[in-house]
Amino acid sequence: MSTPSLPSDHFLHCYQFTETNHRDVYPALQTVIADSQVGKTVLITGASRGIGRGIASAFAKAGASGLxxxxxxxxxxxxxxxEILKINGKAKVVVVSVDTTSPEAVSVLEQAVKDAFGHVDILVNNAGIGGRGLVKDIDVNKWWSDMEVNVKGTFLVTQAYLRLLPADKRGFIGNVGSYAAEMAIPDASSYIVSKLAVHRFTELVALENPNVQVVALHPGSVMTSIVADMSDFAHFARDKVGLSGDFAVYICSERASYLNGRYASCNWDVRELEAKKDEIISKDLLKERLAGVYSTV
Structure with a gap:
């Protein structure tokens, strides 16, 4: 079953929170993140290509000293x-091969971080996968592999990061979620359920760790290798990877503290988003909630 034909801007506007939306980097966002990560160390999963590579490059541009x-x-x-060293030749960059779904492999990653830096200031859980298939047809192992990578992997690396972070130090976590978590799309149940779990996990980690700012982000509709294989979705993928990277830097900064425990899309205009910060906090917006009228009797 394929997704019904929709305009290419459908996903940009269907969960619009700011009046202005973006598909590429823009001056206001670049201004607020400039030099915001000077001296910081960052761990990025899924950093080998696509959005992960874009996020790593953005942190290098923002002055991160260790990646x-x-x-x-x-x-x-x-x-x-x-690529990072071309941007920031002074940065210390460590490469670690890891299967984020394996506790043993993540332990090796944790030790590598400890050996190189002692701890990291920022974690971006970007490693992810998306599968297709109707519930009645999809192989259980394929369906579950999406849950393993997107949920278990995010959990394991987050757990390692929290162990590494000194109790008296402020931490930052960016979890790559998706607007798809808020939709019902036939033949995408494993991806949607796993990303919905990531959004709620974000809120729980923030609740349990007052010294850690945790935000889930929609990284835009980018033409990645996964999307390229989805003929019915590929035409939506018009966002630039640089926008994903810059917004990831933003949510992992003190300036975005009002988004702690919440979800935000990289498409939303950062100035308009900040203008809504009091409303976001007072009304407890941008979190997973049931909608409807319920009797208390």
Whole structure:
């Protein structure tokens, strides 16, 4: 079953929170993140290509002094490292091959971080996967693999990060979620359910760790290798990877503290978003909630 034909801007506007939306980097966002990560160390999963590589590059531009790049493909990670060093030749960049669904592999990653930096200030859980298939047809192992990567992997790396973070230090976590978590799309149940779990997990980690700012972000509709194979979705993918990267830097800064425990889309205009911060906090917006009227009797 394929998704019904929709305008290419459908997903940009269907969950519009700011009046202005963006598909590429823009001056206001670049201004608020400039030099915001000077001296910080960052761990990024899924950093070997696509959105993850864009996020790593954005942190390098923002002045991060140390980056840990994690993914399965070492060769691709080395390519990301080379790009980062062109941007910020003074940065210390460590490459670690890891399967984020494996507790043993994540323990190796944790030790590598400890050996290189002692701890990291920022974690971006970007490693993810998306599968297709109707519930009645999809192979259980394929369906569950999406849950393993998107949920278990996010949990394991977050757990390692929290162990590494000193109790008296402020931490920042960006979890790559998706607008898809708020939709009902036939033949995408494993991806949607897993990203919905990531959104709620974000809120819970923030609740449990007052010293850690945790935000889930929609990274835009970017033409990644996964999306390229989805003929019915590919025409939506018009967002630039640089926008994803810059917004990831923003949500992992003190300036975005009003988004703690919440979800935000990289498409939303940052100035208009900040203008709504009091409303977001007072009305407890941008969190997963049931809608409807319920009897208390």
């Amino acid at each position: 840990v790049l994690a993914a399965r493909n070492v060769q691709k990670l080395e390519e990301t490292k080379a």
